[in-house]
Amino acid sequence: MALTMWNDPFMTEMDRTMNRMLNTFGMGSLFPTTTTRGTTGTDIFRPSTTGALGGTFNIPMDIVETANNFELHADTPGMTPEDVKVELDNGVLTVSGNRKVVREDTTAGGRVWRSERSSYGFSRSFTLPDNANPEGINATIDKGVLCVCIPKKEMPEMPAPKRIAVTGGGGGMKSIGGTAGTTA
Incomplete structure (x- = not known):
């Protein structure tokens, strides 16, 4: 008889929850999850990202539409x-x-005991x-x-909808190669 590891359903769900939480903060899946078939993988409910260990991830962005513009807002600390x-x-x-974080073992004031900040990229x-008016796009970083x-441009006015009258032909349809209704 082979020994098998018992998969506690609570811990499996807890692993998935932790991975979703870490992905929210751009840290990626630090803990592998076990599927119902016993294989190890990452959380399927979130896109694959890396962050805490370095790498690239998608930062959350707000998209706001005003009367004259579209605006994208993103937190870019540091x-x-x-x-x-x-x-x-x-x-x-x-x-x-x-974002580049330079790590040093010592600083001017003494030794670094713990460093949890990381470098990362986003796209x-x-x-x-x-x-959208591509000519007037501008970007700023503040605090x-x-x-x-992205400024909006005036769209040409669409013509008003109109109804097309449908009439009866009386003589039947004519085809390109001859008259309709003839048989060979």
Whole structure:
């Protein structure tokens, strides 16, 4: 008889919950989860990301529409304008950035006992709507919050809907190769 590990359902659910929580903060799945078939994998309820151990992940962004603009808001703590890129290519706006944390064993004041901050990168892409004006896009960082402002443009007025009258032909349909209703 082979020994098998008993999978406690509470702990399996707890692992999944912890992974979802860590993914929310961009830390990735630090704990493997065990599926019902006994195989190990990552949490399937969230996209795969890495963060606490370094890497790239999708930072949460708010999208706000005002009367004249679309605005993207993202928390970018510790980043400068040089750390963030905003690019537009074929109607797709990509916002990306990198945060670098330099680790040292000692500082001017003494020895570092614990260092929990990490370097990371992020990248998000959005397809702009038809009424976005790509010429006036601007981005600012203020107090650790990135704001990308996309102005709206005036859309040409669509013609008013109208009803097309349907009439009877009386003589039947005519086909391209001859008259309708003839048989060979």
